[in-house]
Amino acid sequence: MDEQVVTEETTAPEPEKPSKDFLDRTWDFFASVPVAVVLLFIVAAASVAGTLVPQEGMYSDWRTPSEFYPFRYGAFWGNLLWKTGMTRMYTSWWFMGLLFMVGASLIICSLERFIPLWKAVQRPNIAPPSSFVKHLKNRFEYKPVAGAEALAPLAAALKSAHYTVVQKDGRIYADKGRWGRWGPYILHIGLIFILVGAMVRVFPGAYMDQFIWVQDGEIAKVPGANWFVRNDKFTLETYENGQPKAYKTQAVIIEADGTESKEHTISMNLPLQHKWIELYQSSYKNEVGTAVVSLTDRATKQQIGTFTLDLHQPETAYKVGAYTVKINEYFPDFGLEGGKPVSRSSQVNNPGAVLEVIGPDGKAYKNWYFVAYPEMEFDPTTPVTLGTEEVTERYTTGLKVKKDLGIPVIWFGLIVVSLSVCVTFYLPHRRYWALVEDGRVFVGGWTNRNQTSFGDEMNRLANRIDPKNNPLQTVVEGEER
Amino acid sequence: MIGLSGILFFVAFGVYAVSALLYIARITLRRSSAKNFTLADKLGDWGFWLCTAGVVAQAAGIVFRWVGSGVVPMSNMYEYMSFLGWSVMLFFVLISYWYKLPGLGAFVAPVGVIMIAYASVFPTEVKPLVPVLQSFWLPLHVSTAALGEGAFAVSFGAALMYLLRIRKDGALSAFEEKMLEFIGFSATVLVGFVVVALGSKWTGYQAILTNSGNGAQSLKYTLPPLVGPVGSVAGEGSLFGMDLPLFIAPGWMNGANAGKQFNTLIWAILVGAVIYFILRILVGPLRELGSKAVMGMNAKLLDEVSYRGIAVGFPLFTLGGLVFAMIWAQKAWGAYWSWDPKETWALISWLFYSGYLHMRIVRGWEGRPAAWVSAAGFPLILFTLVGVNLLISGLHSYAAG
Ligand code: HEM
Numbered sequence: 001m002d003e004q005v006v007t008e009e010t011t012a013p014e015p016e017k018p019s020k021d022f023l024d025r026t027w028d029f030f031a032s033v034p035v036a037v038v039l040l041f042i043v044a045a046a047s048v049a050g051t052l053v054p055q056e057g058m059y060s061d062w063r064t065p066s067e068f069y070p071f072r073y074g075a076f077w078g079n080l081l082w083k084t085g086m087t088r089m090y091t092s093w094w095f096m097g098l099l100f101m102v103g104a105s106l107i108i109c110s111l112e113r114f115i116p117l118w119k120a121v122q123r124p125n126i127a128p129p130s131s132f133v134k135h136l137k138n139r140f141e142y143k144p145v146a147g148a149e150a151l152a153p154l155a156a157a158l159k160s161a162h163y164t165v166v167q168k169d170g171r172i173y174a175d176k177g178r179w180g181r182w183g184p185y186i187l188h189i190g191l192i193f194i195l196v197g198a199m200v201r202v203f204p205g206a207y208m209d210q211f212i213w214v215q216d217g218e219i220a221k222v223p224g225a226n227w228f229v230r231n232d233k234f235t236l237e238t239y240e241n242g243q244p245k246a247y248k249t250q251a252v253i254i255e256a257d258g259t260e261s262k263e264h265t266i267s268m269n270l271p272l273q274h275k276w277i278e279l280y281q282s283s284y285k286n287e288v289g290t291a292v293v294s295l296t297d298r299a300t301k302q303q304i305g306t307f308t309l310d311l312h313q314p315e316t317a318y319k320v321g322a323y324t325v326k327i328n329e330y331f332p333d334f335g336l337e338g339g340k341p342v343s344r345s346s347q348v349n350n351p352g353a354v355l356e357v358i359g360p361d362g363k364a365y366k367n368w369y370f371v372a373y374p375e376m377e378f379d380p381t382t383p384v385t386l387g388t389e390e391v392t393e394r395y396t397t398g399l400k401v402k403k404d405l406g407i408p409v410i411w412f413g414l415i416v417v418s419l420s421v422c423v424t425f426y427l428p429h430r431r432y433w434a435l436v437e438d439g440r441v442f443v444g445g446w447t448n449r450n451q452t453s454f455g456d457e458m459n460r461l462a463n464r465i466d467p468k469n470n471p472l473q474t475v476v477e478g479e480e481r
Numbered sequence: 482m483i484g485l486s487g488i489l490f491f492v493a494f495g496v497y498a499v500s501a502l503l504y505i506a507r508i509t510l511r512r513s514s515a516k517n518f519t520l521a522d523k524l525g526d527w528g529f530w531l532c533t534a535g536v537v538a539q540a541a542g543i544v545f546r547w548v549g550s551g552v553v554p555m556s557n558m559y560e561y562m563s564f565l566g567w568s569v570m571l572f573f574v575l576i577s578y579w580y581k582l583p584g585l586g587a588f589v590a591p592v593g594v595i596m597i598a599y600a601s602v603f604p605t606e607v608k609p610l611v612p613v614l615q616s617f618w619l620p621l622h623v624s625t626a627a628l629g630e631g632a633f634a635v636s637f638g639a640a641l642m643y644l645l646r647i648r649k650d651g652a653l654s655a656f657e658e659k660m661l662e663f664i665g666f667s668a669t670v671l672v673g674f675v676v677v678a679l680g681s682k683w684t685g686y687q688a689i690l691t692n693s694g695n696g697a698q699s700l701k702y703t704l705p706p707l708v709g710p711v712g713s714v715a716g717e718g719s720l721f722g723m724d725l726p727l728f729i730a731p732g733w734m735n736g737a738n739a740g741k742q743f744n745t746l747i748w749a750i751l752v753g754a755v756i757y758f759i760l761r762i763l764v765g766p767l768r769e770l771g772s773k774a775v776m777g778m779n780a781k782l783l784d785e786v787s788y789r790g791i792a793v794g795f796p797l798f799t800l801g802g803l804v805f806a807m808i809w810a811q812k813a814w815g816a817y818w819s820w821d822p823k824e825t826w827a828l829i830s831w832l833f834y835s836g837y838l839h840m841r842i843v844r845g846w847e848g849r850p851a852a853w854v855s856a857a858g859f860p861l862i863l864f865t866l867v868g869v870n871l872l873i874s875g876l877h878s879y880a881a882g
Contacts (some may be wrong), residue, residue, distance in 0.1 A: 032842050033842055037836050037843060040832050040835055040839065041832070041833070043832055044836070047825050048829055050820065051869075093674050130854065174688055211818075228576050244611060268612035269612075269616040269618075271812065278815060281815070400814075400815050402816075410807070411808075417799065418804050423796065424796070425793070451785060452579070452580060452785060478780075481584050
């Protein structure tokens with residue numbers, strides 16, 4: 001940046017007060033760009049530390065944090081890391097403190113410089129001292145054609161290059177790309193929106209991160225909401241090589257009054273959104289669902305018939321033709337404990353049942369039946385044998401339930417940041433001043449970015465107005481490139 | 482289509498390599514005698530046109546691969562690294578054209594060449610995308626970030642040139658001199674890394690070692706195991722009849738792959754050190770060589786070019802590395818930010834570069850100190866891309882190839 005313009009434009013003239021109180025000094029501290037630079041580097045360094053120490057909840061070990069860190073780093077260092085919050089870096093009070101300081105610095109620095117900059121950009125000094133114009137780094141002179149209006153060709157050329165041209169008292173001021181100067185300020189505002197958006201979650205009810213399992217065909221209450229979700233069907237698609245291709249849940253939203261208000265297929269990257277809550281496809285599990293059981297006459301080996309046994313909630317009895325099958329006992333996860341049959345869990349892992357088959361003659365026979373091992377009979381003399389024809393699978397989808405009222409604020413901040421960062425760097429502010437002295441026109445220019453291409457523009461401009469005195473420069477002679 | 486794309490990739494690679502050599506020859510000739518200036522500049526022009534042609538060819542290759550596979554070619558390390566190399570070359574071509582600064586070529590073109598050579602280490606087949614990667618935010622996020630990083634690479638080259646230029650004026654402290662030499666050494670280690678990786682790919686070397694680190698029972702080494710994983714014993718691998726591993730990784734390296742990565746690092750440093758010492762014997766300290774190359778260049782211009790690289794790259798990196806990344810993370814995981822190591826390192830780089838930008842508006846910090854930040858910035862980016870995958874794992878570990 002050109003020094004003179006810096007002093008003219010962006011430094012707030014601040015008379016040194018004899019004594020400053022604490023507040024003033026704090027303000028000055030945060031108003032300083034060097035302080036901001038140092039803060040940015042400190043936040044960067046602190047973030048590095050957080051990726052080197054495995055963070056709580058991220059390490060793969062069964063130990064609790066208070067045991068894990070001393071185990072991993074030795075008693076002294078482990079406890080030090082844990083006590084100072086290095087192990088939950090990004091939520092620790094001092095990381096928050098740093099971010100808070102960055103925010104303060106951002107706001108105060110911007111406030112401090114905004115008004116002087118506003119004046120300099122929106123109400124520029126059209127007639128600065130001629131020495132100012134003549135000492136700008138980018139400048140040229142031309143000799144006006146006798147009898148013509150001296151500044152007219154320059155004004156015309158600048159206008160055709162889309163400059164805003166002000167002509168007053170024999171002076172020209174022209175500029176373009178003013179928005180480029182506001183870019184950093186808008187960018188900082190965008191960053192503040194992002195910080196604020198991230199903090200919204202501290203308000204009660206603004207944030208929720210839960211998880212639900214919903215079996216195919218089942219309805220589950222969505223935590224934190226007064227509506228429900230039904231999983232019509234979970235599908236797992238795979239590529240030919242067996243690699244997963246898609247996880248999908250056909251979901252239906254059911255309101256408290258029972259109406260179905262929305263249908264959506266949730267898949268990776270396509271969450272379902274309903275009333276500020278989003279449901280994300282995040283896991284699944286796969287269990288046996290039903291078994292088709294066949295009854296066969298032991299003597300003739302003729303099949304008598306089949307029935308479909310629900311392995312999650314079996315009926316008490318099934319009818320197969322003239323036969324009745326009663327479920328006397330059911331163990332979804334069969335095992336033996338002290339010689340006694342038990343169900344190790346309520347999951348359908350190894351379903352086993354004691355069935356009572358009642359024939360047309362009214363006689364009843366009891367036998368064990370295991371879905372996975374139908375040949376394991378305890379009584380090989382019953383007139384009817386049991387077999388497993390088919391086992392269907394039942395999927396359970398795992399949905400992440402997420403609510404974050406800060407998201408719209410974050411999105412807005414991201415849009416602002418995206419636009420303003422482009423404006424800041426791709427829209428240079430370019431300004432020209434011109435004055436007539438001793439029958440010559442002196443033109444000076446200034447830009448905040450891309451000095452070289454501005455120099456080229458100026459050179460072409462000068463050459464267009466007065467080719468004789470301003471030859472087109474190509475490569476700088478005598479300089480190594 | 483995909484075959485054609487592969488051919489174009491190698492054509493581009495060859496062309497870049499030749500053009501980097503031409504640029505180096507240009508500088509060498511110019512330093513030898515004023516008689517050679519015309520020839521030297523002709524070589525420089527050739528270098529520029531070749532580079533441009535390479536950029537076009539590689540761009541076509543990327544498009545063909547996209548059309549041929551139906552998947553945006555931005556989802557594995559091969560595709561990503563070659564895109565990054567392309568973007569380095571693209572911004573090199575643009576910036577050296579804007580500033581008419583062919584001298585940049587001797588410093589930046591080799592960076593692109595190394596990057597593309599590194600890309601070719603990874604398997605090139607098109608793999609179907611796992612569900613989380615099936616989002617158009619992925620190619621958007623990755624390509625925009627890579628474009629920004631390409632521009633940062635150009636800034637890095639120019640910043641080095643600036644520092645090499647001003648050291649002749651005695652502007653650098655003894656420590657800074659050492660740092661410059663260290664950057665030169667690190668560059669040879671990177672070259673060593675790529676040489677080692679390519680060597681193992683071409684020779685197909687393999688050794689299976691016992692591994693008692695987390696997760697796996699045995700470990701396949703594609704480099705001769707100087708260092709074995711925890712649990713291995715000498716004699717499980719060999720090189721020219723020598724029993725390997727020579728020693729076993731220390732016990733705290735208990736990650737599943739830690740021993741192997743440590744071994745790769747040692748090989749890279751060994752090969753890099755050999756290259757470095759050969760160069761050092763042939764041409765003296767690398768910083769002297771570099772200073773000779775930039776002799777007579779305009780320091781202010783180099784400084785501006787280095788700033789311009791960041792000014793062009795920063796918005797792209799902000800969009801790609803942060804904005805699109807956050808949007809995608811929110812869509813895929815329901816969390817726009819989860820302090821995953823890769824994410825965090827992208828944030829670190831971004832904060833670092835925004836530190837650079839603010840330094841430029843502080844009087845006294847805008848020249849030499851800022852140049853150091855830019856020179857350190859690109860290694861930081863490389864660490865984010867490669868180092869984090871190798872050393873720290875996280876959600877992005879798919880990129881480990
Ligand atoms: C520590 C807090 C920060 C403070 C106090 C601060 C302050 C400033 C100031 C005073 C300017 C100069 C504006 C002008 O030219 O009129 C500026 C420019 C800028 N700031 Fe910040 N800033 C901070 C954080 C950030 C962060 C985190 C970013 C991240 C992207 C950022 C991005 C920028 C950019 C891109 C510019 C334009 C730089 C240029 O003109 O080359 N700032 N900042």
